[in-house]
Amino acid sequence: MKKGINRVKMGIKALVGVIGGYLGVISTILGTMLGIMASILVVCLIAGICVYVKVIPMFTEAREVVFDNLVNMTEEDFVMNEDTQVFDDKGNKIGSVNAGRFKYTKISKISPYIYNGYIAVEDKRFKTHGGVDLLATMRASVALLKNRGAITQGGSTITQQVIKNNLLSQEQTFTRKVAEILLAPSVEQKFGKDKIMEFYCNSNYYGNRCYGVASASKYYFGKKPADLEPAEAALLIGLSNSPAAYNPVAHPKEAKQKRNDVLLKMYEGGAITQKEYKKAVKTKLEVLQLTEKTSNESYLLSYAVHCAALSLLEKENFEFKYTFKNKKEYENYQAEYASVYSAKCDDIRSGGYKLYTSLNQKKQKKLQAAVDSGLAYNTEKNADSGKYALQGAAVCVDNNTNYVVAVVGGRGTKDAYNRAYLSARQSGSSIKPLIDYAPGFESGQFSPSTVVNDHAIKNGPKNSGGGYRGNVHIREAVARSINTIAWQVLEAITPEYGLSFLDKMHFHNLSYVDNGNMALSLGGFTEGVRVVDMAKGYATLANNGEYSDRTCIKKISHVSDGVIYKDAEEKTQVYSQGAAWMMTDVLKGVFNESYGTARALKLNGGQITAGKTGTTNSSKDVWFCGYSAYYTTVVWCGYDTPRAMPGTYGATLSGAIWKNYMNQIHQNLPPKDFEKPDTVCLAKYDSKGNIIEGTEVTGDWKRSYGMDYFATDILEDTTEYVDNQTDQSRQNKARSKLEKFEKMTITSIADYYTFTETYNTLKNMIAVIKDDDVRKEYSTRCKDKYDSLKDESVKWKDVVKAYEEQRSEENTRLAEEAAAKAKEERETQTRKTRIALAQTRIKKLAGYDSQPSNVKDLLEKAEQAVKACKSYSEYNTLHSDYIRSRQKLLALPKEGDPTSGQSDTDSGTDNSDTE
Numbered sequence: 001m002k003k004g005i006n007r008v009k010m011g012i013k014a015l016v017g018v019i020g021g022y023l024g025v026i027s028t029i030l031g032t033m034l035g036i037m038a039s040i041l042v043v044c045l046i047a048g049i050c051v052y053v054k055v056i057p058m059f060t061e062a063r064e065v066v067f068d069n070l071v072n073m074t075e076e077d078f079v080m081n082e083d084t085q086v087f088d089d090k091g092n093k094i095g096s097v098n099a100g101r102f103k104y105t106k107i108s109k110i111s112p113y114i115y116n117g118y119i120a121v122e123d124k125r126f127k128t129h130g131g132v133d134l135l136a137t138m139r140a141s142v143a144l145l146k147n148r149g150a151i152t153q154g155g156s157t158i159t160q161q162v163i164k165n166n167l168l169s170q171e172q173t174f175t176r177k178v179a180e181i182l183l184a185p186s187v188e189q190k191f192g193k194d195k196i197m198e199f200y201c202n203s204n205y206y207g208n209r210c211y212g213v214a215s216a217s218k219y220y221f222g223k224k225p226a227d228l229e230p231a232e233a234a235l236l237i238g239l240s241n242s243p244a245a246y247n248p249v250a251h252p253k254e255a256k257q258k259r260n261d262v263l264l265k266m267y268e269g270g271a272i273t274q275k276e277y278k279k280a281v282k283t284k285l286e287v288l289q290l291t292e293k294t295s296n297e298s299y300l301l302s303y304a305v306h307c308a309a310l311s312l313l314e315k316e317n318f319e320f321k322y323t324f325k326n327k328k329e330y331e332n333y334q335a336e337y338a339s340v341y342s343a344k345c346d347d348i349r350s351g352g353y354k355l356y357t358s359l360n361q362k363k364q365k366k367l368q369a370a371v372d373s374g375l376a377y378n379t380e381k382n383a384d385s386g387k388y389a390l391q392g393a394a395v396c397v398d399n400n401t402n403y404v405v406a407v408v409g410g411r412g413t414k415d416a417y418n419r420a421y422l423s424a425r426q427s428g429s430s431i432k433p434l435i436d437y438a439p440g441f442e443s444g445q446f447s448p449s450t451v452v453n454d455h456a457i458k459n460g461p462k463n464s465g466g467g468y469r470g471n472v473h474i475r476e477a478v479a480r481s482i483n484t485i486a487w488q489v490l491e492a493i494t495p496e497y498g499l500s501f502l503d504k505m506h507f508h509n510l511s512y513v514d515n516g517n518m519a520l521s522l523g524g525f526t527e528g529v530r531v532v533d534m535a536k537g538y539a540t541l542a543n544n545g546e547y548s549d550r551t552c553i554k555k556i557s558h559v560s561d562g563v564i565y566k567d568a569e570e571k572t573q574v575y576s577q578g579a580a581w582m583m584t585d586v587l588k589g590v591f592n593e594s595y596g597t598a599r600a601l602k603l604n605g606g607q608i609t610a611g612k613t614g615t616t617n618s619s620k621d622v623w624f625c626g627y628s629a630y631y632t633t634v635v636w637c638g639y640d641t642p643r644a645m646p647g648t649y650g651a652t653l654s655g656a657i658w659k660n661y662m663n664q665i666h667q668n669l670p671p672k673d674f675e676k677p678d679t680v681c682l683a684k685y686d687s688k689g690n691i692i693e694g695t696e697v698t699g700d701w702k703r704s705y706g707m708d709y710f711a712t713d714i715l716e717d718t719t720e721y722v723d724n725q726t727d728q729s730r731q732n733k734a735r736s737k738l739e740k741f742e743k744m745t746i747t748s749i750a751d752y753y754t755f756t757e758t759y760n761t762l763k764n765m766i767a768v769i770k771d772d773d774v775r776k777e778y779s780t781r782c783k784d785k786y787d788s789l790k791d792e793s794v795k796w797k798d799v800v801k802a803y804e805e806q807r808s809e810e811n812t813r814l815a816e817e818a819a820a821k822a823k824e825e826r827e828t829q830t831r832k833t834r835i836a837l838a839q840t841r842i843k844k845l846a847g848y849d850s851q852p853s854n855v856k857d858l859l860e861k862a863e864q865a866v867k868a869c870k871s872y873s874e875y876n877t878l879h880s881d882y883i884r885s886r887q888k889l890l891a892l893p894k895e896g897d898p899t900s901g902q903s904d905t906d907s908g909t910d911n912s913d914t915e
Contacts, residue, residue: 084353086304089360089405089554094300097349102211107198110225113233113271114213115197120269121237121262123158127193131159131184159184162199201225206236207243208289220248220287230272231280234262248287256285299409300364302418303532304355307404307551309344311565323503324512356555358403366664367394367406367633368413374657375411375637388412390645392637392657393419395535396665399632402539402548402569407532417640424509424528425636429481430614430623430650431523433583434505434537435498437478438545440489441579443497444715448475448586449708450689452485460487461522464615473689475708479589479596481613483522490521504574505540505547507533523614531636538625539632541587541610544677545580547572562864577677578711584610584674585709598626598651601659606671609662613650620644624654629672631665633658679713691715731774734765738778742785759786831872838865838878845885851894859886 083096107115119126125133156164160180188196206216213236217225221232228236238258239246248255260281267277297305314320318340324330348355371392378390388411396406409418417423440446454469454477456462461483468484477485490498495516502510511526523529540547549570556565575583587610590596597613601624611626620642625634635654638645645653684695684707691710703709741758745751762782769775841862852858866882869875 083351084305084348084355086301086355086357086359088300089358089403091356092361094304094357094359094361095298097297097301097305097351103214104202104212105198105214105225107194107201110198110201110213111228111233113228113230113266114201114225114236116269116271117230117233117237117262117266118158118197118200120266120271122161124269126158126197129157131157131186131188132181133157156180157184158200159188159196162196162203163187165203166199204240205243206239207247208249219290222288222290229280229283230263230266230276231259231283234266234280235259235285238262248285249289252285259285297416298413299368299407299418299420300357300359300361302409302416303404303407303421304357304359304552305345305348306418306421307357307553308348308353308355308556308565309341310551311553311556311567312344312348313340315565320506322506322508323499323510323515325515326512330512352559354557355553356557357552358398358401358405358550358554359407359552360405363396363406363665364408367396367408367661370394370657370661370664371408371635372411374653374660387415389639390637391415391419391640392635392654393423393531394633394635394657394661395420395532396661397535397539397632399539399542399627399630402543402550403554404532404535404550404552405631407552419636419640420531422530423640424525424530425621425638425642426525426616427523427529427534428614428616428621428623428650429483429486429523430534430612430625430634431525431529432478432481432486432521433541433587433612434534435502436486436489436493436521437474437586438541438575438579438583439493439498439501440474441582441711441714442501442575443493445492446474446489447685447689447691447708447710448473448582449685449710450474451687452477452488454482454484457484457487460484460518473708475586475589476593476595478586478612479593481597486521487518491518495520501574502533502537504572505533505537506549507537509533523616531634534623534625534636535632535634538611538627538634540574541580541584542627542629542632542674543580544577544675545573545575547574562860576679576711576714578679578714581674581677581680582709582711585703587611597649598624598655601626601651601655603628603659603666604663605666607662607666607669608671608673610674611658613655615648615650618644619646619648622648622650622652622654624650624658626655626658626662628662628666629674630669631662633662635661677711679711680709681712682707683710730765730769731771734762734769734778737762737765738781742781744785834865834868835872835874835878838862838869838882841865842878842881842885845882845889848889848892851889851892855889859889862886 085096086094088094123133125135163180163183191199202212202214204213205211206213206220208219210216210219213225216236216239217223217228217232220235221228223232235248235255235258238261239248239255241258245251246255246258263272263277263280266272267274272280320337321329321333324333371394375388375390375392378388380389381387382389391410392408393410394406394408395404397403398405407418407420409415409420409422437446441448446452451471451473454463454472456468463483464481469480469482472480472482472485474485474489476482495514495518498520499510499514508530509525509527513526514520517524517526519525536547549572550567553565554567555563557563588608590598590611590613591602591609593599598611601611603609607628609626609628611624614621614623614625616622621636621638622645623634623636625632627633635658637648637653637657649655678698681696681698682701682703683697684692686692689708695707696710696712737758741762744755744758746755759782763779766775766778766782769778841858842865844858845862862882862885866875866878869878
């Protein structure tokens with residue numbers, strides 16, 4: 001009995017021990033779980049703080065985006081941009097640049113296979129959700145957390161895609177995603193499911209410039225969108241997902257596979273039956289590629305797009321270059337320029353822009369008619385293109401405004417190739433005033449009366465006709481277009497110096513190969529020059545040497561951003577006033593002298609003109625460049641593939657076109673001479689064509705025999721150069737400097753600099769002395785003095801190095817301080833200006849008894865000014881003031897309608913340009 005009791009006690013004890021063990025384990029587990037839960041709570045708290053700090057600001061920004069869009073949202077926001085439009089100098093529409101194939105189609109005229117297919121593939125719950133698919137959004141949110149905020153997965157409904165494509169930016173950001181979600185319910189409530197699907201089908205891009213399902217249906221299948229079969233609908237649905245990857249023309253295999261993938265989803269989603277599915281996947285992939293006939297861009301339109309692209313690149317601080325040191329620099333620039341330029345042109349052609357230009361349609365018609373009639377004698381056409389073989393191009397610049405007013409790129413209106421700015425041709429003698437003579441006048445080495453010997457030059461050019469005239473004044477050489485004189489002038493001033501003037505006037509197509517090219521003196525360019533550049537170059541002469549960067553663009557606006565560019569003319573004094581005016585006076589002789597090459601091209605009514613002919617070898621290119629005080633016009637004629645035109649010259653073909661046109665546009669303008677600068681005087685000249693001192697007269701004196709014009713400012717600037725023309729003068733200056741150099745010692749940093757600089761300068765002065773004995777003596781004395789202080793110079797070199805490093809660092813520090821201060825002052829001034837502008841425009845909204853006729857413009861300008869202050873602390877106050885003022889203004893009755901209240905249709909701002 002006792003043993004039994006003991007066994008029971010032992011059992012109970014053992015049981016208690018087991019239970020105690022389990023309780024210990026349970027206690028440990030509970031303790032661990034509590035620790036884990038505490039850790040989770042801490043992590044969640046930290047995560048919550050992080051979310052609040054990072055996400056809340058983005059959420060707030062998204063709500064502001066939503067508000068701005070809801071206030072202004074209309075059905076037009078979901079329709080594709082209209083074609084880019086171009087307007088003339090009077091504000092009249094010239095035409096539109098076709099953005100692509102697009103036709104808006106109602107949902108009732110779109111096949112159910114299309115929209116039900118999109119639902120099956122893109123948004124299965126489209127018919128039931130309220131704009132946001134919560135399940136898809138949750139999946140995307142989980143992926144967002146896993147990838148630390150990076151958007152890697154979809155989740156967007158069709159409604160959200162419509163919003164993204166038409167209301168928001170395309171960037172992948174959390175803010176944009178939140179804005180999509182917040183906007184979706186409101187958009188669905190305002191427009192309804194059918195309209196949203198209609199927007200979606202019309203806003204998708206299907207490749208090959210097909211925008212919207214209607215244009216795609218016609219291009220690929222020759223059908224209306226209502227008549228599409230399942231296989232065709234599936235192809236378009238897949239194509240819109242990635243037009244490049246699934247292009248049935250370029251990638252038929254990939255396109256068919258994608259089509260079949262879409263068909264399967266359509267079957268699984270109930271958009272098509274099993275029978276339709278089986279038939280569709282067996283259907284052969286066939287596309288028609290039907291295109292509609294579209295008219296070529298006119299010369300005005302293509303030139304406007306070109307100039308707009310340049311203007312926008314300039315606004316974006318693209319660094320244009322015109323001359324190049326070497327092949328590498330040239331090729332690198334050309335590749336960069338071609339890329340950004342073509343991208344900008346494509347963007348403009350994609351639609352939504354308005355280009356306001358200086359182009360005058362009346363002058364354009366006159367210039368086109370002059371080119372066409374001038375070339376009408378030649379009716380030959382190219383066999384391959386059916387277009388005229390002999391071609392011409394012309395550009396007219398208004399010398400008062402500096403804008404291009406007319407541009408003709410070829411004969412008639414059927415040729416889209418605009419030779420005025422796309423083609424570069426050899427200029428012949430027409431380049432001489434710009435690269436030889438005006439720069440020669442500028443250098444001070446030449447003037448109109450300078451005498452140069454016309455003679456045969458070894459390895460140089462020949463004159464037209466083969467003869468030589470001996471000593472000839474520059475004035476006569478220009479009027480006769482003597483080649484050897486032009487060659488000698490450029491040789492004296494160097495081709496690099498001459499090219500520098502074309503660089504300042506933004507001549508395109510200049511090549512690094514032309515560096516040092518003496519053939520430039522006669523227009524022998526590697527690639528040629530453009531008609532538009534020649535016109536701007538001669539207009540620079542007409543404006544006394546001042547180049548204007550104006551093209552034909554006055555203003556550019558965009559449908560979503562308003563005015564994005566306004567012309568701000570920049571002028572460059574390329575030639576001095578004196579050099580340019582003397583060149584113009586010399587070029588008058590081309591018309592007025594009995595031997596002038598353009599003596600038969602004088603304008604009616606005594607109009608005063610200056611100009612130059614240009615004819616290349618075998619007359620492959622013929623030019624006439626001429627101007628009055630009113631207009632500059634340049635005309636080129638030739639074949640696209642250069643070929644000889646025997647008996648044709650600049651004066652006979654291009655000149656005749658020039659005269660015809662210029663007579664018309666000057667018909668009601670009184671004769672006007674070019675204004676002579678005060679720096680130009682009339683003086684007698686000696687046998688070498690140099691001014692005879694003391695014979696100068698100023699005022700309105702007319703040039704007579706033995707007298708010619710000189711520019712006093714050029715003479716003053718080049719006195720030292722002229723003195724150095726005689727060897728004796730060189731010797732005297734070198735001896736004087738050498739004697740001072742021989743007395744120098746080095747006792748300071750300043751002495752070291754002076755010694756080194758003087759030594760280098762002196763060597764150069766001695767090197768150009770023609771007398772061998774004198775040059776040798778001076779060189780020896782200079783070297784002996786340098787060697788005597790060479791050791792001392794080396795010692796000072798280390799001192800100078802340390803000094804220069806300290807000075808460089810100090811200059812850098814001062815420059816950084818100045819830049820920082822300037823930046824701070826600019827930012828402060830910008831802030832004050834923007835706030836003041838916003839306040840002013842808000843105030844303009846008050847004080848009305850009824851809505852003014854320009855209410856939309858007032859609201860738009862006020863809203864833009866307020867938005868510009870978004871980053872400032874005053875923004876909230878300004879925004880509130882704007883909203884209150886806006887509501888008050890819109891609550892007023894409209895002008896002439898005292899009984900009307902706020903207009904529903906005017907509840908948002910109008911972003912269209914009203915100017």
